[in-house]
Each structure stands twice: as structure tokens, then as C-alpha cells.
Amino acid sequence: MVMVPPIWGDDMAPFDSVTARLILLLAETGSIGRAAEREGIATSAVSRRVSDLESRLGVVLFDRSAHGVKLTTAGSAYAEGCRNVLRAIADLDAVMADFGSGHRGSLRLACTSAALTGRLPELLARYAVKHPGIALDIQEMGAAKGLVALDEGRADIAIVSDNYDFTRFEIKPFEDDRVWVLAPPDHPLAARIEPRKDIAFEAVLSHPIVGSHHAGSLDRLLGDAASKAGKPFEESVRRKLPRSGAHG
Numbered sequence: 001m002v003m004v005p006p007i008w009g010d011d012m013a014p015f016d017s018v019t020a021r022l023i024l025l026l027a028e029t030g031s032i033g034r035a036a037e038r039e040g041i042a043t044s045a046v047s048r049r050v051s052d053l054e055s056r057l058g059v060v061l062f063d064r065s066a067h068g069v070k071l072t073t074a075g076s077a078y079a080e081g082c083r084n085v086l087r088a089i090a091d092l093d094a095v096m097a098d099f100g101s102g103h104r105g106s107l108r109l110a111c112t113s114a115a116l117t118g119r120l121p122e123l124l125a126r127y128a129v130k131h132p133g134i135a136l137d138i139q140e141m142g143a144a145k146g147l148v149a150l151d152e153g154r155a156d157i158a159i160v161s162d163n164y165d166f167t168r169f170e171i172k173p174f175e176d177d178r179v180w181v182l183a184p185p186d187h188p189l190a191a192r193i194e195p196r197k198d199i200a201f202e203a204v205l206s207h208p209i210v211g212s213h214h215a216g217s218l219d220r221l222l223g224d225a226a227s228k229a230g231k232p233f234e235e236s237v238r239r240k241l242p243r244s245g246a247h248g
Helices: 017-029 032-039 043-057 073-101 120-130 143-151 217-229
Strands: 062-065 068-071 105-111 134-140 157-159 209-211 235-238
Touching (some): 017 032, 017 043, 017 073, 032 043, 120 134
Parallel strands (some): 105 157
Antiparallel strands (some): 062 068
């Protein structure tokens, strides 16, 4: 069985804002002529709209006389309903305008753990104060999963390391992460390590390195840099992350 909704003519719609405005204008002016002039339509059209509405509702909305029109008790109730509906429409328009201007909405971020331990939390706190109408949804995940979240529409922005294929995305640099070189005083590199001065990555590659966790963003970055330098990436110790649910 297929249910087909009734087809209403323009003047017989269950509710329309034009008729609602006319009812309020008639209540305000007490005159069909003045209401028609204010709305820019023919007097006969106003009279017909009101008559059709009364016929459909089964009530008399206006008492008519030679001096004009006046709301009945039912008409007063209907006019108040029109005010509420038109006010709700105006409020909805304002809400949609906020969405359109970017003052209201949501922002979904896919972030690596490294990004969340940097300046990002401070910047997000400032953003939340400046844009209170924007709901922030922050998801912590690896870089590869963050890009998948972008592809699948589960994230609006991903903050990841820059050693992935970004050809299908619009990208913008967020922040540079510094890699620090630490060595004991008797290490061959100790004499070359000075505060606030860089040391060439190629010089570090000549010595065993304490590596970060396997397949992590930093591990990939260091491995790629070593490959470009044409030197092996020798790790004396490799840090492993605990498995999910494990306790240390």
C-alpha cells in the first residue's frame, strides 16, 4: 500500500508565513485594505486567504464590520500562534546564519599523541575561548589512521608528521618539532654538543642511537633522513610501547 499525501493549493497550505503575516497585519491595522497595501497584494487576495483559512480551520478568526476587522477569541489564539511560529523561523534563520559565518558548528581533529603533547592544547584552549559556538571533537590516533579518518569524513583536520603521502589533501605546516641530541660527558659527540646550536644529523648517524618506538612517526622520520643521507640507522636500544590494556 502506498500513501499519497494530499495536494494543497497555495491558499490551502496547512501553514505559510505569508498568511501568518497577513493575520498579524490585519490584527494590527484592523483593515483589509491597509494590510493589503502593506503586504503589496490585492485586497481581494487578502480577503480570500482569510476566508479560505477560516473555512479550513472551521472557525471565524475576524469579526467584520463597516469599520474594519477585529480578532475573535479564536483569532487572538491563532494570531499568538503565528507570532510564535514567525519568531521561531527568525531564530532559526539566525542560527543558520551563525553556521554560515563560522560562528557556530563543530571541528573534528585527528591528532597524534606527539601533537597533543606540544603547543596544540594551548592553541585549542585559546580557540575555544574565541569561538565558544564551535564544539571541538579531538581524537587521538596515529598519523596513518588520521589520514584515513580524513578520507572517510570522520575528521575535518588531521595533525600528523610530514612523512606521508599528502598529494590528495590540502596541507599547511603547523609546527616544527626539534630532535635533541643527548650524550654522556665521555661520549665522542659530547664536545660538539653546545646549547642552542645545531649538530648535523649525519654526524649522529656514525654512532648507535637509542631509538623511539618502532613504526612511530619519529622513527619513520629518522629512518627516512638516514636513507637520504646514505648512512645506516644503527639503534642500540629500541623503545617499545606497551600493548593496549597492559600495565607497567
